[in-house]
Amino acid sequence: MIIWALFLSGLYLVLKDLIPWLKGQRNGETRTRAYNSKTVLRSEEPERFSALQRNRTEGMVVGLMVIGVGFAWFLFGIFSLILLVPIGMIMAFTRQRARKRAKAVADQFS
Secondary structure (H helix, E strand, O other), rough: OOHHHHHHHHHHHHHHHHHHHHHHHHHEEEEEEOOOOOOEEEEHHHHHHHHHHHHHHHHHHHHHHHHHHHHHHHHHHHHHHHHHHHHHHHHHHHHHHHHHHHHHHHHHHH
């Protein structure tokens, strides 16, 4: 459940900045993130436009890191499930061996 939440929240954080970034690259205009947002045109203010686009790109990094944590958590879960089989086999073999040894000791004293 947590893995799905991490994937979805990371996807939201990425798309929140990716869609305006793509729109800005295509149209040549982007909007600031403020409450009273202003439109910045690439042709009129190229430095400010590139800075806003760079900020949107850097904003996507947090979402990608959240997705990475979700993916790592998923791999850890799969790896732990895969390890359950050999650990269970080792435990079963150890238990059988202990029973045989206990029976041999009990037979020796009876």
